[in-house]
Amino acid sequence: MKAFTSTWSAKFLRQYVVFAALSFATFAAACGGGGASNPTPPPPTGNFSNASLKGQYAFFMSGTILTNGGATFFARIGSFTADGNGNITAGLEDVDVVGAPELIQFSPSTYNIQADGRGTVNLTGSGPLTFSVTMLSPTEGLIVETDGGATTSGKFFLQDPNAFANGFNGNYIFDVSGIDFNISAPDSIVGQLVAGSGTLSGVLDENDNANPTGAQALTGSFQIDAANNTNFGRGTISFTAGGTPYHFIYYVVNSSRLCLIEDESFSGALNVGIATSQSSVPTTNATFNGNFAFLTTGSGTAGALTRIGRFTANGSGVLTSVVADTNDNGQTAQVPKGSLSSTTYSIDTNFPGSGRGTLTFSDSSLGTYSFVFYLNSASGGVIQDVTLTNNGGNVGDGFLQLQTGAPFTLAGLAGDYGFNFSGLSSNNNTVATAEEDFVGHMALSSAATNNVSGAVDFSEFSSNQGVFLNVVLSGTGLTIGGDGTSSTGTRNALALKPLTSPSATMNFVPYIVDSQHMFVAGTDSTRVISGVITLQIP
Amino acid sequence: MANDVSLQGSILSYTENSKTPPLGTHVLLQTSSGNVDVHLGDARLLQQAKVSLTQGMSVRFVGQSRVIGKNTVFLARLVQVGSQVVAVRSNHGLPLTPRVERGKAAAKNASASLQGVAR
Numbered sequence: 001m002k003a004f005t006s007t008w009s010a011k012f013l014r015q016y017v018v019f020a021a022l023s024f025a026t027f028a029a030a031c032g033g034g035g036a037s038n039p040t041p042p043p044p045t046g047n048f049s050n051a052s053l054k055g056q057y058a059f060f061m062s063g064t065i066l067t068n069g070g071a072t073f074f075a076r077i078g079s080f081t082a083d084g085n086g087n088i089t090a091g092l093e094d095v096d097v098v099g100a101p102e103l104i105q106f107s108p109s110t111y112n113i114q115a116d117g118r119g120t121v122n123l124t125g126s127g128p129l130t131f132s133v134t135m136l137s138p139t140e141g142l143i144v145e146t147d148g149g150a151t152t153s154g155k156f157f158l159q160d161p162n163a164f165a166n167g168f169n170g171n172y173i174f175d176v177s178g179i180d181f182n183i184s185a186p187d188s189i190v191g192q193l194v195a196g197s198g199t200l201s202g203v204l205d206e207n208d209n210a211n212p213t214g215a216q217a218l219t220g221s222f223q224i225d226a227a228n229n230t231n232f233g234r235g236t237i238s239f240t241a242g243g244t245p246y247h248f249i250y251y252v253v254n255s256s257r258l259c260l261i262e263d264e265s266f267s268g269a270l271n272v273g274i275a276t277s278q279s280s281v282p283t284t285n286a287t288f289n290g291n292f293a294f295l296t297t298g299s300g301t302a303g304a305l306t307r308i309g310r311f312t313a314n315g316s317g318v319l320t321s322v323v324a325d326t327n328d329n330g331q332t333a334q335v336p337k338g339s340l341s342s343t344t345y346s347i348d349t350n351f352p353g354s355g356r357g358t359l360t361f362s363d364s365s366l367g368t369y370s371f372v373f374y375l376n377s378a379s380g381g382v383i384q385d386v387t388l389t390n391n392g393g394n395v396g397d398g399f400l401q402l403q404t405g406a407p408f409t410l411a412g413l414a415g416d417y418g419f420n421f422s423g424l425s426s427n428n429n430t431v432a433t434a435e436e437d438f439v440g441h442m443a444l445s446s447a448a449t450n451n452v453s454g455a456v457d458f459s460e461f462s463s464n465q466g467v468f469l470n471v472v473l474s475g476t477g478l479t480i481g482g483d484g485t486s487s488t489g490t491r492n493a494l495a496l497k498p499l500t501s502p503s504a505t506m507n508f509v510p511y512i513v514d515s516q517h518m519f520v521a522g523t524d525s526t527r528v529i530s531g532v533i534t535l536q537i538p
Numbered sequence: 539m540a541n542d543v544s545l546q547g548s549i550l551s552y553t554e555n556s557k558t559p560p561l562g563t564h565v566l567l568q569t570s571s572g573n574v575d576v577h578l579g580d581a582r583l584l585q586q587a588k589v590s591l592t593q594g595m596s597v598r599f600v601g602q603s604r605v606i607g608k609n610t611v612f613l614a615r616l617v618q619v620g621s622q623v624v625a626v627r628s629n630h631g632l633p634l635t636p637r638v639e640r641g642k643a644a645a646k647n648a649s650a651s652l653q654g655v656a657r
Contacts, residue, residue, distance in 0.1 A: 070586070070636060071582075071636075072636070180657055182655055183634075183655065184628070208656050209629070211656065301627070302577065302606055303633050329560035331559035390541060390602075391602035392630045395632065426555055426557070428557065
């Protein structure tokens with residue numbers, strides 16, 4: 001769901017090349033304690049430790065990397081092994097920077113996890129890589145590259161080696177996104193994979209350059225990588241849909257999840273994401289009902305685009321209580337602005353059991369919004385923005401999740417959360433607009449205001465400094481509107497202030513999914529950013 | 539692209555990183571029918587093409603107007619300076635990502651047209 005088009009300025013690139021080549025060691029040392037003029041977070045508290053990261057973990061991430069030819073979108077997936085004592089003992093990744101995935105073995109290195117779940121993972125491949133992480137639990141975490149050479153966002157998951165050989169079996173939905181470098185335009189693919197005995201079938205929707213294909217049946221095969229499956233869970237996938245061949249590399253997390261990266265050397269397109277298993281998917285409009293929150297990120301004709309919202313599916317193909325917020329490359333809007341019409345959804349009976357469906361709503365002031373979704377259960381799945389307009393269209397994708405547990409209160413939500421935000425920011429001092437990625441820990445209290453504290457690491461390539469580590473997180477925090485669902489149009493609000501110098505508040509509109517998850521999207525005009533805030537379970 | 543129009547004029551100002559949405563590069567263009575705010579997307583595309591836009595320069599844009607917030611902005615797809623044409627948006631209106639040389643994909647598409655061809 002991460003396919004922002006980076007927009008570095010030439011001026012910034014010149015500055016950043018100098019910074020990266022000459023100053024990184026100096027600035028990194030200065031930032032280690034939060035920078036000379038920045039406050040340092042108090043000693044972290046919590047129940048995480050180095051022992052929380054123990055076992056084999058598969059990861060996927062994408063972002064922007066600086067190359068000799070300039071900054072470019074890139075992606076990496078792979079596997080690393082942590083020993084629970086601060087050592088990375090093995091690992092392997094497929095990283096695609098310039099045209100084809102490169103298979104790289106990791107040398108032994110180190111990591112550390114603090115009590116609040118934040119930490120650093122060092123991976124040594126063809127060179128040293130540094131990642132800031134936040135553990136959500138011992139089985140899952142958030143990861144951002146913070147070594148100054150690249151910025152990314154992604155996740156990592158504890159692998160089950162027992163599933164490596166035969167675990168890819170059954171029905172899965174998948175969501176991958178990136179860039180079609182044949183035309184330098186954003187790309188998104190969502191769909192269903194049905195895997196068994198080396199063969200694949202299913203259906204997909206690709207939205208490449210705002211040219212959605214609609215449902216395309218797929219057939220193909222998958223193979224384990226004989227050299228790297230036993231140790232890392234690696235394999236390859238090939239299939240054809242609508243006459244178009246697709247090739248992916250996968251790493252098995254367990255029998256319920258895979259990490260995926262497209263093999264650009266075949267197609268010229270680079271997409272990355274995950275597949276998750278399906279169970280009891282709705283097959284009719286009647287079985288898709290309830291309150292749902294959604295979040296998509298991608299691009300529209302104006303540039304980077306986020307869409308976040310909620311609706312109620314009534315079980316008869318009608319959406320009610322449709323509320324949404326958009327940030328269209330700095331311009332925000334709220335749905336409904338005018339009157340709503342054509343608020344409908346439909347579970348696709350042409351591909352029964354696929355979990356595929358479509359939904360749409362029209363705002364008399366803002367236009368028509370169109371989405372395709374694939375469900376992995378009645379509780380949610382993945383969603384793709386396929387809105388077309390008079391002057392083009394959108395490419396975006398993300399999450400769709402059942403909204404449960406309302407009414408939401410600060411007392412009920414209080415706890416420790418991990419978060420990852422990704423997007424673009426514009427910096428007036430450097431005259432640059434570029435990618436930024438945040439990962440951190442946020443303690444939410446039940447106080448009516450100033451209810452957040454914590455710490456964050458982030459890469460912000462629109463700034464001269466580039467990387468910010470161990471930054472205090474403050475701000476007025478979370479404000480809940482109404483029952484917290486936003487179903488009446490009364491929004492929640494979230495204001496976070498990383499205490500850098502100078503500091504700036506980041507404003508978000510949060511859509512609370514349940515007592516453990518919030519989708520958030522930035523509402524500032526100087527950044528287009530979004531992410532998920534997840535309750536930590538040490 | 540259907541509905542594309544051409545806009546010819548003289549550059550009044552060039553802002554590589556505008557504070558006004560949409561984020562990115564803007565040109566204020568003086569045309570025979572008034573001044574127009576033109577959004578170009580990513581300045582790196584012009585840099586890579588060795589095109590420098592400066593005040594007073596005569597330039598032609600191809601694209602479409604769109605209301606963004608309270609403002610009407612011309613979303614340029616093509617920028618023409620003299621005989622040189624630079625694509626800054628795709629044939630479906632999406633801002634392009636600047637290219638870096640990309641291995642097999644780059645070789646495969648060496649003869650592709652200005653806009654390239656999707657997979």
